[in-house]
Amino acid sequence: MTMPTDTEAALGLDDYRALAARQQPTWPDAEALGRVTARLAAAPPLVVPSEMDQLTARLAAAGRGEAFLLQGGDCAETFAEAQADRIRNKIRTLLQMAVVLTHGASMPVVKMGRMAGQYAKPRSTDTETRDGVTLPAYRGDMVNAHAFTREDRVPDPERLVAGYEISAATLAVVRAFTAGGGADLRRVHEWNRGFTRNPAYARYERTAREIDRAIRFMAACGADFDALQSVEMFVSHEALLLDYERALTRVDTRSGRAYDTSGHFLWIGERTRQLDGAHVDFLARVANPIGVKLGPTTSPDDALALMDRLNPAGTPGRLTFITRMGAAQIRTALPPLVAAVHAHGAPVTWVTDPMHGNTITSASGYKTRRFDDVLDEVRGFFEVHHAEGSVPGGLHVELTGDDVTEVLGGSEEIDDDGLALRYETLVDPRLNHQQSLEMAFQVAEMLQRR
Ligand SMILES: O=C[C@H](O)[C@H](O)COP(=O)(O)O
Ligand SMILES: C=C(OP(=O)(O)O)C(=O)O
Numbered sequence: 001m002t003m004p005t006d007t008e009a010a011l012g013l014d015d016y017r018a019l020a021a022r023q024q025p026t027w028p029d030a031e032a033l034g035r036v037t038a039r040l041a042a043a044p045p046l047v048v049p050s051e052m053d054q055l056t057a058r059l060a061a062a063g064r065g066e067a068f069l070l071q072g073g074d075c076a077e078t079f080a081e082a083q084a085d086r087i088r089n090k091i092r093t094l095l096q097m098a099v100v101l102t103h104g105a106s107m108p109v110v111k112m113g114r115m116a117g118q119y120a121k122p123r124s125t126d127t128e129t130r131d132g133v134t135l136p137a138y139r140g141d142m143v144n145a146h147a148f149t150r151e152d153r154v155p156d157p158e159r160l161v162a163g164y165e166i167s168a169a170t171l172a173v174v175r176a177f178t179a180g181g182g183a184d185l186r187r188v189h190e191w192n193r194g195f196t197r198n199p200a201y202a203r204y205e206r207t208a209r210e211i212d213r214a215i216r217f218m219a220a221c222g223a224d225f226d227a228l229q230s231v232e233m234f235v236s237h238e239a240l241l242l243d244y245e246r247a248l249t250r251v252d253t254r255s256g257r258a259y260d261t262s263g264h265f266l267w268i269g270e271r272t273r274q275l276d277g278a279h280v281d282f283l284a285r286v287a288n289p290i291g292v293k294l295g296p297t298t299s300p301d302d303a304l305a306l307m308d309r310l311n312p313a314g315t316p317g318r319l320t321f322i323t324r325m326g327a328a329q330i331r332t333a334l335p336p337l338v339a340a341v342h343a344h345g346a347p348v349t350w351v352t353d354p355m356h357g358n359t360i361t362s363a364s365g366y367k368t369r370r371f372d373d374v375l376d377e378v379r380g381f382f383e384v385h386h387a388e389g390s391v392p393g394g395l396h397v398e399l400t401g402d403d404v405t406e407v408l409g410g411s412e413e414i415d416d417d418g419l420a421l422r423y424e425t426l427v428d429p430r431l432n433h434q435q436s437l438e439m440a441f442q443v444a445e446m447l448q449r450r
């Protein structure tokens, strides 16, 4: 660890070190870890304060119902898949979903990847046993490797540096694609893939045609569409590994505030949101827009205490609650939280993660989710906010731009046998490209009704 400056000490950036931090790897060599974090502490930031402040403003708008957040990407990004074509497929998928949502609901969409840093995973168990052999659990590429050997599973701090470098490379693709004309709405057709026999693709094609017509009409009227050349896209990940997040935190000389420059938006997971824990303490001290996952056991008092700790000034857009209740629970578990937050009065942006409360094991043994359950949780989320008079501000999903078979159902009706065809995720099942589009069409309809 490098010595904190006086400003860093005054901001309490290292206070978390005295608190319990769950879900941290057991690094075998503390000195090696210290050398790595010192290198990261001297490395250039991946994102800058002005971008994060811009995102806070966007999320505030989503909290008021003037925009909608679309946040998506892998459960666990991997170093091996940080390839230009894979990254572009993911960006295109998000852009297509955003087009569908914007077109269907006439609402600006804030686009955010679970990308360029989503390399660390909390796990339900510390170890994994196969055929009588027990090894440390896989905790994401930034900690250890997935292959089931002792050597691969030992946490290696050099992976933190690799994660930083691969995040930088991923971000470069995101920035080039979204600023260099790749995301220009006039190319809306080019992002479609696959056979238009598929209902989701056919429907997308119709949307793209309507957008084309509207653009041609407006262009004929003299509108200037050069502003469409670049699209704003943000990156986010779970702030799990505090050694990494702390090392990338910089004090902004202009505002005197600390920003975690590892990603624009950071969230605290369901397993690490303890009020007296290290994650809450650390994220309370950085100025990024942040999120907290809230599972079905969250009490109204937990939610209120998190608001007071993480957003004492009540800044709009600073705090997002990402609820992940499960389709069966959302309609009973969410209303008391919404009511308590409403009575408290400070702004919160409400987002639904319909993935993590709906995980099941298929008969053939795959960790999967039913597309219908996922959709039902989103529906429940809209229903509850409608009934409570609050704002459903966004959607958080695990997805990929590739044609994997990890989630059951959807218009291609992936069944238990179908999962085996292309099940590639290392942790949680992701919507594939086509299921992602289908989800966007459904959510656009819910937004329209809102
Ligand atoms: O992505 C979320 C969690 O890291 C994941 O669901 C944990 O999975 P596990 O229960 O297999 O450890
Ligand atoms: C770990 C995750 O979720 P949660 O904290 O909600 O379980 C995740 O988003 O991958």
Ligand SMILES: [Mn+2]
Residues within 6 Å of the ligand: 075, 076, 356, 398, 427, 428
């Ligand atoms: Mn996950």
